[in-house]
Amino acid sequence: xxxxxxxxxxxxxxxxxxxxxxxxxxxxxxxxxxxxxxxxxxxxxxxxxxxxxxxxxxxxxxxxxxxxxxxxxxxxxxxxxxxxxxxxxxxxxxxxxxxxxxxxxxxxxxxxxxxxxxxxxxxxxxxxxxxxxxxxxxxxxxxxxxxxxxxxxxxxxxxxxxxxxxxxxxxxxxxxxxxxxxxxxxxxxxxxxxxxxxxxxxxxxxxxxxxxxxxxxxxxxxxxxxxxxxxxxxxxxxxxxxxxxxxxxxxxxxxxxxxxxxxxxxxxxxxxxxxxxxxxxxxxxxxxxxxxxxxxxxxxxxxxxxxxxxxxxxxxxxxxxxxxxxxxxxxxxxxxxxxxxxxxxxxxxxxxxxxxxxxxxxxxxxxxxxxxxxxxxxxxxxxxxxxxxxxxxxxxxxxxxxxxxxxxxxxxxxxxxxxxxxxxxxxxxxxxxxxxxxxxxxxxxxxxxxxxxxxxxxxxxxxxxxxxxxxxxxxxxxxxxxxxxxxxxxxxxxxxxxxxxxxxxxxx
Numbered sequence: 001x002x003x004x005x006x007x008x009x010x011x012x013x014x015x016x017x018x019x020x021x022x023x024x025x026x027x028x029x030x031x032x033x034x035x036x037x038x039x040x041x042x043x044x045x046x047x048x049x050x051x052x053x054x055x056x057x058x059x060x061x062x063x064x065x066x067x068x069x070x071x072x073x074x075x076x077x078x079x080x081x082x083x084x085x086x087x088x089x090x091x092x093x094x095x096x097x098x099x100x101x102x103x104x105x106x107x108x109x110x111x112x113x114x115x116x117x118x119x120x121x122x123x124x125x126x127x128x129x130x131x132x133x134x135x136x137x138x139x140x141x142x143x144x145x146x147x148x149x150x151x152x153x154x155x156x157x158x159x160x161x162x163x164x165x166x167x168x169x170x171x172x173x174x175x176x177x178x179x180x181x182x183x184x185x186x187x188x189x190x191x192x193x194x195x196x197x198x199x200x201x202x203x204x205x206x207x208x209x210x211x212x213x214x215x216x217x218x219x220x221x222x223x224x225x226x227x228x229x230x231x232x233x234x235x236x237x238x239x240x241x242x243x244x245x246x247x248x249x250x251x252x253x254x255x256x257x258x259x260x261x262x263x264x265x266x267x268x269x270x271x272x273x274x275x276x277x278x279x280x281x282x283x284x285x286x287x288x289x290x291x292x293x294x295x296x297x298x299x300x301x302x303x304x305x306x307x308x309x310x311x312x313x314x315x316x317x318x319x320x321x322x323x324x325x326x327x328x329x330x331x332x333x334x335x336x337x338x339x340x341x342x343x344x345x346x347x348x349x350x351x352x353x354x355x356x357x358x359x360x361x362x363x364x365x366x367x368x369x370x371x372x373x374x375x376x377x378x379x380x381x382x383x384x385x386x387x388x389x390x391x392x393x394x395x396x397x398x399x400x401x402x403x404x405x406x407x408x409x410x411x412x413x414x415x416x417x418x419x420x421x422x423x424x425x426x427x428x429x430x431x432x433x434x435x436x437x438x439x440x441x442x443x444x445x446x447x448x449x450x451x452x453x454x455x456x457x458x459x460x461x462x463x464x465x466x467x468x469x470x471x472x473x474x475x476x477x478x479x480x481x482x483x484x485x486x487x488x489x490x491x492x493x494x495x496x497x498x499x500x501x502x503x504x505x506x507x508x
Contacts (some may be wrong), residue, residue, distance in 0.1 A: 114495045123148050127164055128149070129144055134167070148288050153291075160272050182292060183266055189493050190297075201225075205234045219233070242472030246476075247267060277340055291442055312485055313369065364481075405432070414471070431450040447469075
């Protein structure tokens with residue numbers, strides 16, 4: 001998802017206005033958050049009450065002398081039936097718990113595709129190719145130049161080979177070649193680093209929003225790596241930049257149903273056939289932001305894999321605002337007045353993204369925030385309601401819940417607004433800004449490039465929690481929460497391996 005918008009001055013000239021801001025969460029907080037937080041506290045009230053009770057029981061038991069223990073044993077002998085029934089119930093309850101509890105999902109490793117140097121495009125080269133194509137009006141070229149200047153993208157982002165031609169060769173064969181290049185590149189590296197055989201993969205989930213050929217992308221992977229015939233494969237299309245989290249959620253659910261197996265999630269986007277070669281301003285912005293990229297993630301539900309896993313999946317929270325017409329159409333693939341196909345971005349995009357984010361963190365907050373933050377929020381709101389005081393609602397500090405943030409690198413404005421409204425520090429959004437600068441908007445795979453940046457900087461410590469958050473068409477806001485099981489180091493041939501020492505850079 002990208003964020004910049006356009007407007008027209010009274011004299012007809014086009015300009016780039018300030019991006020619409022997300023709603024200020026300090027002024028508007030959904031009461032549902034309090035209800036969920038209260039419910040979460042009440043649901044754990046039994047645990048809070050049992051802890052002191054157990055402590056008292058242990059303390060009293062420590063005071064028993066041998067005679068007391070002997071007398072207790074004699075009493076139990078006279079109540080043998082009760083002891084047997086109680087033991088049977090205990091064994092039954094334990095068995096039911098073990099069989100029905102959610103199986104932990106481990107992330108063994110992941111790999112991000114690193115494009116070769118010959119696919120890099122500098123801004124001036126990019127604009128020159130567009131000028132030579134002869135399809136853009138002068139005002140459209142100037143509009144795209146201004147978008148690029150303020151986009152936050154650097155001079156080393158990459159586009160597929162087809163876009164290096166003048167004019168671009170947007171054929172089906174070229175699109176398939178791009179898909180194979182990025183998916184197989186990420187998967188080859190993943191299998192090499194983990195020493196997992198492709199034949200051992202039981203679940204495959206692929207997501208790509210705008211390129212869905214027949215046979216599917218998942219079938220292309222099965223054919224390439226000769227995966228087994230009973231593999232559970234899924235191909236998700238049209239779900240936007242947040243589809244990577246959706247794919248993780250689907251793989252997690254499948255891992256609950258199938259024991260002792262591996263799941264591979266591949267997240268990518270295809271650019272070859274999805275450039276816009278028209279002159280409608282709201283459809284030109286994706287041309288300037290989207291770049292080539294892909295990520296492959298290896299998950300497992302095997303208890304034996306915990307010792308070598310990097311992360312454990314804690315939560316996935318998905319929010320869908322598609323019931324609202326404005327939200328549904330704010331990122332919309334369509335044809336312009338002359339029949340050119342592209343993705344149109346609504347002027348209401350940032351406001352809709354803000355509402356989706358509020359709904360998402362309303363559900364996520366009670367799952368991850370410490371009780372102290374939830375109580376402080378509750379007390380502030382109660383005081384405001386009871387005493388009608390002019391008190392601003394307390395915004396929970398998510399920095400107490402997470403050590404690292406991977407905000408989808410959809411555009412500079414998206415990162416700016418989340419930094420402001422979630423009250424984050426510059427270091428918390430560094431991974432997102434640097435990913436946008438080095439790789440551009442790689443759609444659903446961007447959150448994995450960001451995680452790789454954190455690892456490459458040596459910042460991931462055992463026990464750290466990571467919040468991956470992404471926005472996508474529909475309109476959706478999805479979150480995934482991971483916990484590091486070790487001091488995670490970057491895997492071999494990572495995306496930042498050759499350039500991490502140059503970052504962070506100052507973005508003007």
